[in-house]
Amino acid sequence: MQRDDRVTSAQAPSARLRPIALPVEHGGWGLLAAPVVLGLWLAPSLASVWLSLAALGVFLTRQPLKVALGDYRRGKRYPRTIWAERFALGYSAIALLGLSLAISSAAAPFWLPIALAAPFALGQLFFDLRKQSRALAAELCGAVAISALVAAMLLADGWPLPPALLAWLLLAMQAVTAIIYVRTRLRLARSEPARRAPAFFWHSVALVVASGFVALRWAGWPVGFVFALLALRCWIGLLPRSLATPTPWVGAQEVIASLITVAGIALGMPPLP
Template sequence: MRTASIPLKSVALPTEHGGWGFTLEPILLGLLLSPGPPTLGLALLGLFGFLARHPLKLIYQDLRKGKRYPRTHLALRVSGVYLTLALLGFLLTAFTAQGPFLLPLLLALPLGAFMLWADTQNRSRDLFPEIAAALAMASLAPAGVLAGGLGPEMALGSFLVLALRDVAALYYARTQVLRARGMRPKRYPAYIALWSSAGLALFLQGQGLLPLAASLVLLLLALYGSLALLRPPVEARIIGWTQMGFGLLLVLATALGYTLQGLPTALLGVPALHRFLGWALVGLAFLAGLYLLWRKEVGRPIRILVGFYDVNALLGLLYLAFVWKPLPHPLLALTGVVLLHLLLKKPYPWPGIGFLLLGLLLLWH
């Protein structure tokens, strides 16, 4: 068997999908709160460190058996590339940082060590190793805040908001996944985790450690999770995407809260980005509409394109949050996206008509 016959994806990408959210959320929060080379370096460190875990685990499993498979050699090369990129990211941060960014990373080392030990014991899917892994990755946010020269209170707040969300999300998601598999797990630990995170967030917001917007999102997560636990279970895929959506919402709300407090975050560029993206998507909406009227099929490229319109609508909502005025332009973009999602569920020719209507609304926008 030759190495070329082994799919690169099976070695290069992790099999579990939940780790993506817990990795990207602190990276994004750090980049939003303190944009610049230091946080870019930490983004590379966190992302490629996360990706390196899977091939390194494969190498460990093969060597423990005393054998070398073709996948072992491929995993060695892939992990070498990942670790090199992670090291370059660390060096970029080390040479450009304006504060003690190493402190949060050093404090997270015991959590990372516990996670790696659980990996060697094939227990990485247990609850506490997953919590340890999420909290270890959450340390990237305060590291980015400190690297950008911001204060320790904001660094602590950026970690706490992610930690509260991570613990609540893991208890909730595990309960829902077990229910989706036909089991009957106890639900009260998920209720306790959800409402404890919301209560602690409100307390920390009163102490000035968290912005109000972040506390409100955690309260919304507790309300949503409590109602979802009372309803019939849904597919694990839907649970995962929903939790990633809440994670993104929490990151944006936290950055928005700090921005409204006067911090010059990356969100200050949202109005210009919203206008640019809106104009760029006008022509694509008409082209996609004509394509769907001709091909009569909503394929993956179209669904990916829909994601860009969702992002544009989200940027519009953030724009409204900045100006606190009922401007018609972002509301039109949001209306068009909602209409598009409704019509995409209809048979031909409604998906094509939906894109054409969206194009007209964006053109008016």
């Protein structure tokens, strides 16, 4: 007798819902919070609120979508598959609702950053489908994609394109360097092979770029200051004596660093004409 892999909706409650409904990578919440906070700080408009809701829906859709697509690829249909489909559809509905409300309340079009971020989002989905969600390239793609939210929020509030893209770039630089730094630090703490040089290099690049924006007067001194702090944090955090810090404390330190960076970018953005 051929086995029937289908399940009925009555069987669905046997699935564990938390790993289906919520992201398993806790750092993703911080990556989402940074552009939301910065966008609402610089562009406190109704359109920004709705775009934040849309971004939350997209962010939450990723986990159940990964589960469902993974089961589809295996040709299986478990109780968790049904729940994954339900959560993915529900979160997608939230995203579409937020986007629709943002369109109706926006002062200007905001599609360009979303279009530019789409290849990075698709890149992250590609790695998700290959079960490589924790690969460095996957995390970097996700960080760059989600940072585009701040540019969309600024444009929706009527900001010109250059400062909106500048805010995206600065926030993406902070997220990318933070991912490289944390991965290096945690591997060194576990006595796994890891090189400090890439973390030092990319923090130096970010500092030079941020300082260049300040020198050109595209951004104020707080931008250069916070990226100098991030570089100092990287150097101190990768010292041998710092590696004994418990992992939860490392995460808390990164949340504080992200908030400081958001404040520096907000205070250092050029005033609107």
